[in-house]
Amino acid sequence: MYTTLIDAATLAQHLDDPSWVVLDARFDLTTPAKGETLYREAHIPGARYVSLDAHLSGAKIGTNGRHPLPAPDVAAATFGSLGVSRDAQVVIYDADLGMFAARGWWMLRWLGHDRVAVLDGGLAAWQRAGLPVTAADEPWTPAVFEAAPAEAQRVPAADVQAHLGAAGRLLVDARANERFRGQNETLDPVGGHIPGAVNRFFQLNLTPDKTFKAPAELRAEWSAVVGGDDASQVVMYCGSGVTACHNLLALEHAGLPGARLFPGSWSEWCAVPDRPMATGD
Numbered sequence: 001m002y003t004t005l006i007d008a009a010t011l012a013q014h015l016d017d018p019s020w021v022v023l024d025a026r027f028d029l030t031t032p033a034k035g036e037t038l039y040r041e042a043h044i045p046g047a048r049y050v051s052l053d054a055h056l057s058g059a060k061i062g063t064n065g066r067h068p069l070p071a072p073d074v075a076a077a078t079f080g081s082l083g084v085s086r087d088a089q090v091v092i093y094d095a096d097l098g099m100f101a102a103r104g105w106w107m108l109r110w111l112g113h114d115r116v117a118v119l120d121g122g123l124a125a126w127q128r129a130g131l132p133v134t135a136a137d138e139p140w141t142p143a144v145f146e147a148a149p150a151e152a153q154r155v156p157a158a159d160v161q162a163h164l165g166a167a168g169r170l171l172v173d174a175r176a177n178e179r180f181r182g183q184n185e186t187l188d189p190v191g192g193h194i195p196g197a198v199n200r201f202f203q204l205n206l207t208p209d210k211t212f213k214a215p216a217e218l219r220a221e222w223s224a225v226v227g228g229d230d231a232s233q234v235v236m237y238c239g240s241g242v243t244a245c246h247n248l249l250a251l252e253h254a255g256l257p258g259a260r261l262f263p264g265s266w267s268e269w270c271a272v273p274d275r276p277m278a279t280g281d
Contacts, residue, residue, distance in 0.1 A: 002089060002117035004253045005212055008129045011091055011119060015046055021084050021140075022047040023092045025056070025100040026123070029187065035100075042133040044093065044126060048082050048140060052242065055082075056103050065268035066187070066240035069107070072149040076111055080145035086113060088143070093119035093126070096210040099202065099243045106245040106261060112148030118249060121211040155235050155262045157269060164196055164276065170226060171197035172259075174238040174247045175266070182279030187239055190270035194237065195278040200225050202243040205250040218254035232258035237265040 002010075014020045024047040026035035032053050039049040050056065055078050058070035070078070084090055090108060092101040101118045108116040119126065127133065163169045173180050173193050180199040185191035193199070204221070207213055213221075219229075226234050231251050236244035241263040251259050269275055 001115050002091070003114050004117055004249060005120040006091055006117040007120050008126045008131055011044075011126075012129075012131050014089070015044075017089075019088055021082065021088045021090045023050045023082065023090065023101075023104060024048065024123075025050050025052070025092050025094045025104050027052040027094065027100045035094075038095075040135065042135055043138075044123065045132060045134045045136070046138060047093075048138055050082060050092070050104060052100055052103065056100075056107060063268065063271040065264035065271070067103075067242060068268070069110075069154065069241070069263045072111060072147045075107060076145045076147035079108065079111070079113075081142050083140040083143050084108075084113070084145050085143035086146055088115065090116040091119055092116065093122045096122040096124040097203065097206065097246075098122060098210075098212070098249070099246050102245040102249045103242045106153075106248055110150055110153050110261075111145075112150060113145075121209065125209075125211060153260050155260050157262070157264055157272075157275075160194065160235065160237075160262050160269070161275060164194070168233045170234045171262075172225065172234055172236050172244075172247060173197045173199050173266070174202040174236060174243040175199070176201050179239070181281065188267050188270055190277065192270070192277045192279040193266065194269055195276050197237070197278075198225065200247060202238070202246040202250075205246060212250065212253055215254050218250050219256060222251055222254055222256055226256070226259075229256060230258070231256045234259040235262050236260070237262040237269075239265055240267045241265045 182191035
């Protein structure tokens with residue numbers, strides 16, 4: 001059972017295994033249709049396309065963020081339509097960084113499905129290994145996916161606000177430092193961060209070839225961020241609940257489980273003007 005990361009060589013050995021489901025989660029925040037276009041051009045054989053907007057997000061109402069979580073039953077039906085059953089080993093990949101794949105990874109775990117892993121290094125690592133891609137249409141059989149949501153894994157905005165400054169609660173912002181500081185914000189109408197949050201850019205989890213750092217290295221780095229080996233009081237957020245999942249995956253890979261997600265993240269937080277906001281460091 002693979003529950004965090006999987007390498008290209010191992011996935012290649014299981015492409016013909018009917019109990020394995022491969023999902024292609026490539027996406028572009030500025031050009032939403034680009035991911036599916038790239039999938040149609042070339043993907044790992046057998047992979048099914050999963051879109052951040054269409055599959056991994058729910059309906060937007062203006063105050064719930066740019067990529068709100070769908071209701072658990074809706075998310076379960078979506079994964080079932082992609083052929084994911086409770087017995088399936090799921091592998092999710094994106095282009096290279098793992099940011100969109102990590103969102104799907106976290107959602108399946110939130111729904112009670114632990115047999116899900118991110119392809120380390122994404123399609124780029126697969127192709128560097130000389131493994132095949134295809135442009136073929138992929139047939140599959142829908143499945144019944146019965147969700148068992150772990151609602152404690154997600155933290156709503158009201159809870160975040162109620163615990164601002166509370167001892168034992170740490171907010172970690174996964175965005176680039178300039179966005180955390182409130183500079184050059186291009187995705188959300190307001191720049192800045194939630195007061196009291198610390199900044200850990202998600203790409204710091206990666207090596208230069210865009211694969212994850214070794215568990216021991218990540219454990220040392222993250223222990224310095226969270227102040228020890230207990231991540232249970234850590235709440236991750238980002239712009240819209242996507243790259244925060246990358247930090248959650250890094251913690252699991254490092255052997256530091258227990259952190260939770262604020263799914264609406266900054267895009268939900270800043271949609272209500274009277275919520276406290278901060279800029280700078």
